[in-house]
Amino acid sequence: MLTLPAQIPAGLECVLAPVRTVWERITRTAARAHVAAAVRLQLDALRGIVGPEGAEGVLAERLQRRLDQLAGQPVKDPVAWLLGRGLVQRQWCWSRMCDEGLRMDSGDQCPSCQVLIADRRGMRARIAEETAHQMPGADLGAVRAETEKRLRAAVTA
Structure with a gap:
């Protein structure tokens, strides 16, 4: 059929x-x-x-x-x-206009999401720099692992 x-x-x-x-x-x-x-x-x-x-x-x-x-x-x-x-x-930020980082009214990048992304990148860079400074002479893998551990703790907090 x-x-x-x-x-x-x-x-x-x-x-x-x-x-x-x-x-x-x-x-x-x-x-x-x-x-x-x-x-x-x-x-x-x-x-x-x-x-x-x-x-x-x-x-x-x-x-x-x-x-x-x-x-x-x-x-x-x-x-x-x-x-x-x-x-x-899928709101990635607080804005009702946001859907996956795009503004629904214009189709442009959501400025609120861009700020959040920049903040996260800044936090990652700061933690990576602090970790590298506190672990002089450590191999790159150990520094990366410690950086990731600290990032998880910072995001959880």
């Missing part, structure tokens, strides 16, 4: 276009309804962040970016991937 690919629900064609092949692999009607409801919830959330005119584009771009991150690897479980990876916003 030949089964036809699942049709994208009305009103979600633009949003789900980047992941059409993933969507078409969802065979159960209840699962399609569940994912479609999650897409609509995410769209509602994005409308509150980027406005009603930009929400669909932002979500479609997110889905395309997440699919591109797979680098050609197939999605094993379409429902789990869409719900757990594709749709969810």
Whole structure:
């Protein structure tokens, strides 16, 4: 018996276009309804962040970016991937506009994330310098191991 690919629900064609092949692999009607409801919830959330005119584009771009991150690897479980990876916003900082270090309104690098990255690099450099200064004559592997240990302790604190 030949089964036809699942049709994208009305009103979600633009949003789900980047992941059409993933969507078409969802065979159960209840699962399609569940994912479609999650897409609509995410769209509602994005409308509150980027406005009603930009929400669909932002979500479609997110889905395309997440699919591109797979680098050609197939999605094993379409429902789990869409719900757990594709749709969810990944804030790397405090900003509601941030999604994986990108601003959803402009697509530019998130300045808050850039500050956090610079702070972390600064901390790493400071700890590495202190460790090297406190361990004169130690081999490079021992200095690196001690630096990593101190970094873990600093981040945990």
